[in-house]
Amino acid sequence: MKKIIKYVIADILSSRTIIVYTFVLLALSISIFSIEDNTDKGVVSLLNIVLLVVPLVSTVFPTIYLYNSSEFIELLVSQPLRRQSIWVSIFIGLAGAMALAFFIGVGVPILLYSYSISGIILIISGMALSIIFVSIALWAAVRIRDKAKGIGLAILLWLYFALLFDALVLFLLFQFSDYPIESAMIAVSMLNPIDLCRILILLQVDLSAMMGYTGAIFRSFFGTDAGMAITAVVMVFWMGIPLWLSMRFFRKKDL
């Protein structure tokens, strides 16, 4: 398995997209930190990148990669290798590469310029989102044979998580504003890993506002050890479940 991971990573790196991605992130982070005199504001500006660009690239790039390396996968499948280990290796290779790219592109500048709790949470969130969206991309790509449709589905999924979901939540909020829906909203936010990460960072950078009436409810959940543990478990589910589904499909897939 280690060997396949090694070849997957070597293959990803030789495609250069990931290197360009790393450098773009790095350039963005450094320029944000050099423009903003206040490091907390730098973290906030980076937050937008983390919540938009990271999921987008982490979905679309692995999808394209999977379609482009269908030969490679075919070759591996005809070899004496377990299908599960091929798939897990591809996942680890992609997720590792995406997370590493994020860590170098955003994590290192944060550690240098803004070594704070909000910064650390941003790094962890970004890496978690990278892994989660690789997992989702794997699920999308394994189900659809057609490359164009597959990439389309990946972009749709990204749109859903990054935009449509929030619009739905806002709609629900307006509809049920007369009811005590705060706890329900915490549950709803668990359905979108991007929202989860965003709220975790909000509780750091907008702490003062989050101490207000409803914010306090979120804080009393996410601020406790139990709440953090539940959040962490939910994030792991977000990494694991799409991967598990895709693997079930891949075991029976005809190549």
Place this chain on the structure above:
Amino acid sequence: MIQIQHVHKRFGKITVLNNVNLSLKGGQCIALIGPNGSGKTTLIKTILGMVVPQSGKILFKEKDTAHKWEYRKEIGYMPQIGRYPENMTVGQVLDMMKDIRKMSEHELDTDLVTAFQIAQIMDKRMRTLSGGTRQKVSACLAFIFNPSVLILDEPTAGLDPLSTEILKEKIRAEKQKDKLIIITSHVLSELDDLVSEVIYMQDGKPRFHETLDTLKASTGTDRLSKAIAHVMSHQ
């Protein structure tokens, strides 16, 4: 060596393999022939586990192969169209396969690597190779691990006459070592002096499975191509 029992495969609504039953023994060189879309490649891929049938069993040395992978150590596969990671060099592909198969250097069968002069193109990336050169690499990969079963899907397509001869020579040599060799090909004339048995597939079903000699005798011809033509015209 390989038993195929009641194998059934559909892609969507199209039935590609329809209740296939075959028994393939060692020491034979079997020609798998049939018109386009008759299910030859799918059958091969089913044996390799790349296509999962809806029903039926494939036994490799009396063991069920469903969701197993170890048995593939004993199979060398040369695909119809050799598709490899485009960014890797020939050398890297070879190294990777050696790495996956975990075979020590002295056990390797490097006859074809030498004969095809692969050493000269070790540093070339896969995407720069011509179709023929790719076939050469595929052939090397199929034979290099000295497997007891060789599955060759259109092995000579795209090869120049000299290389075809080298490959045929190698196939003959392997046949002497009591191996099972399965070849599909459209060029029937090539198979004449290679194969010992013939399987003729049509509409996802093997029409017949006979030795070459029986086939020639029953059709009264001395060449495989004529024999096949005879069979087809008398259906």
Place this chain on the structure above:
Amino acid sequence: MNGYLLYILNLCVCLMVAGTSCAATIHIGKQKAVRSIRQAIEQATDGDTLYVHAGLYREGNLQIRKKIVIIGVGNPIIDGEKKYEPIAIYSSHVTIKGLTVKRSGQSSINDIAGIKIYDTHHVTLIDNILKDNFFGIYVQASKKCMFQNNRLQAYGKTEQLTGNGIHAWKSDSLEISGNQITGHRDGIYLEFVTHTDVRNNLSLKNLRYGLHFMFSHDNGYYHNTFRHNGAGVAVMYTKRVRMEHNIFEENWGDAAYALLLKDITDSHILHNTFSHNTTGIFMEGSNRMQIVYNLFQGNGWGLKIQSSCMDNVLTSNNFVCNTFDVATNGSLMLNRIERNYWDKYEGYDLDKDGQGDVPYRPVSLFSMIVERYPTAMLLFRSFMVTLFDRTERVLPSLTPEHLKDDSPLMKLVAL
């Protein structure tokens, strides 16, 4: 010449007579002639000084009806045993210094305090420690009293079970300075109090307000720090207040304001720092306020100004790193907002006069939404919300049209 000598002689005699009557000192302690403070107060006459030496004194309710000075030596402790009011002052010109007064009784009918001052004047309390009392220092209907460098600590769990730290009612010309108040209901509470100076106090972790005053006109609050209180300062129904150089920090909670202004008029809020509060200033029904040279930093809401406020001036303030700079509840805006520095301002200054060329709108669309649907805070900083806010900034439709700074500063105001 003779007359002059006679005058000096006369003066000497007078001083000696006065000396015998004023300068008497009484020492109280286990090893002293007088063992109880009660006994000492009975013995004392106006102008005497009582030295209370180290030890624990449980003497119920001590009533001081003479002009005496009580000084603690070596930290004597006066214990109210959770039943009594340890010290009650009825006389003018009383000074108490260096005592530790603790464990007063608790009552929701009588406001029992560690030290209570009844209808008098010129009482001075210095360097005392008041611990675990219901009310700390309670003064009613008195004038010209001074409370300096006292430390008050209570351990209240709820607002009902705790009194205020320094509580003044219907008094005039007090001076409250250098005190440190923790764990009470309100740190300092003033009702119907006038002409009073509150300086250099530290009000920390009180359950309700750091400083609370109502109907208290013409007072000034300078250089105080209000930190971690339920709310910083609540100012209600008051005229002509000066609030300068105060620091409001980390007053967090669901209804937490660093400074709550309710029906305040003609007052000045200058040079204050509002840092990391849920809301910096909340204004309701307040008119003709001057809010100048303040720093609003890292607050959830910098300024919440209700549309019931009129003719206020907000100028030369710095707004930095607030989640929302300004929020309001209506579309009406009759206040002047100009020449402030807003770190979220994205305009330009082509004529290089230090002021942005396009107006800044400190009220974001999303802050209006959150005002109405607080749960929407959950969506803050999501891409969709950012998109909404951008659009609204370009084409204002829902945010109050006149709530804007026409000349936002490009650089921080030097404070």
